[in-house]
Amino acid sequence: MMISCYVIGELHTVESLCMYINDYPLTQLKGYSVQRPESFDAVYSIRPDIVFVDVVFLSGSNGWLERIKQFSSIVLVSENTEMAFEAFEHSAFDFLIRPVTFNRFAKTINKFDHLTQLAHGVQGTKKQQVIDSFFIKADAKGLKEFLIKCDQLIYIQAMQNYVVLHMENNQRFSCHNTMKEMEDGLPSACFSRIHKSYIISDEKITAIEGNTVMLNGNETNKLLIGSTYRKAFFEKKAQKMIKKKAIVQIFSYSRLAEALITFGGILIKVQSMYEINIQF
Numbered sequence: 001m002m003i004s005c006y007v008i009g010e011l012h013t014v015e016s017l018c019m020y021i022n023d024y025p026l027t028q029l030k031g032y033s034v035q036r037p038e039s040f041d042a043v044y045s046i047r048p049d050i051v052f053v054d055v056v057f058l059s060g061s062n063g064w065l066e067r068i069k070q071f072s073s074i075v076l077v078s079e080n081t082e083m084a085f086e087a088f089e090h091s092a093f094d095f096l097i098r099p100v101t102f103n104r105f106a107k108t109i110n111k112f113d114h115l116t117q118l119a120h121g122v123q124g125t126k127k128q129q130v131i132d133s134f135f136i137k138a139d140a141k142g143l144k145e146f147l148i149k150c151d152q153l154i155y156i157q158a159m160q161n162y163v164v165l166h167m168e169n170n171q172r173f174s175c176h177n178t179m180k181e182m183e184d185g186l187p188s189a190c191f192s193r194i195h196k197s198y199i200i201s202d203e204k205i206t207a208i209e210g211n212t213v214m215l216n217g218n219e220t221n222k223l224l225i226g227s228t229y230r231k232a233f234f235e236k237k238a239q240k241m242i243k244k245k246a247i248v249q250i251f252s253y254s255r256l257a258e259a260l261i262t263f264g265g266i267l268i269k270v271q272s273m274y275e276i277n278i279q280f
Contacts, residue, residue, distance in 0.1 A: 003109060003116075006043055006072075007032040009054030013077055013098060017052050020105045027109055047071045050093070050112060054078070075108060134185065136165070136175040146173055150190060154215050155223065156182050156199040166221070194233050195226035208237065 005027050007017045014032050021029040030048045043051060044067070051068055055078040058065070068074065073093035081097060094108045132151065138144045152168040158179045165173045183193050193199050200215060200223065207214040211230065215221035225233055 002026065002028040003050060003112060004028050004030045004046070004048040005050045005052065006030050006046060006048040007052045008043075008057060009052065009077055010034065010056060013052075013054050013100070016100055017077075017105070020100070020102055023102075024106060024109060026113055043068055043072075049073065049116075050075055050109075052077055052096075055080075073112060136173060136177070138173060138175060148173065150186075150201070151203070153201055154204045154221060155201060158197040168216075192229075192233055192236060194229050195224055196228065198223050198226075202236075 003026050005017075005021045007014050007021070007029075009017070009032075011034050014034050018029055018032055021027045030046045031042060033042075049072060051072045052075045053065065055076055058076075065074065069091065074091070075094045075096060076092045077096045077098060077100065079098040093112065096104060096108065133147055133149045135145045135147055138146050148165060148167075152171075154166045154168065156179070157164045157166065159174070162174050162176045163179060163182055165175070167173065179193070179196070179199065183191075183199055186199065190202055191199055192202055194213060200213065204215040204221075205213055206217040211225045212222050213225060215223065
């Protein structure tokens, strides 16, 4: 995905930045201005990802800058390093010193690209986690649809050319979807693929014994964990395990100290570092 850019600055600033933007593989030049425009409608309509602004235009009322920041990241450009504080005051994404080098420009773009990808990843995770229901088509023609609530879904079972959704209160629904389609459509934070034929709701797990998992406390819902999915499932389960911390006791021995240690029914009296009497 290209990063759209707009430049507002003096001629030499615009020339160098526009050249960098056109040469860099991640960026696309959407426009520029060599003077402070009386109207910023062009910028507002384009809504670029990044707007490079020369600090010479930051005087008097900067309401236009506040409006641009609603949809674009601001990068301030100046020949004075002391203006870095001005960039901080304006919540700028980055600050560049004139003359701007290509390497420094690339660093700004790469940082923006990295943070954008991280933000998209977080948003995607949050979006997946808030899924609480979904629709399935209950027949091949898709004429009948049912709303499935995730908190009532126990597990999904693969059959020949369809899947069966096992619900609370012994309800069952079938649909002509593949297990891959069901797995991709369900939030991975709440559901786990444990077998080529089973996807289970993590919240319905009541016991795990060996390579089997019991759901809803019902023996009829005792399912096998397939070897292909075993490692991922147990790693996920381990994140919810309360681990017992090892307790290490250190005994200090000296000729003047005595310690009584009972182990396996044997009383060991330690009188010194060199004398040990064992009493049965």
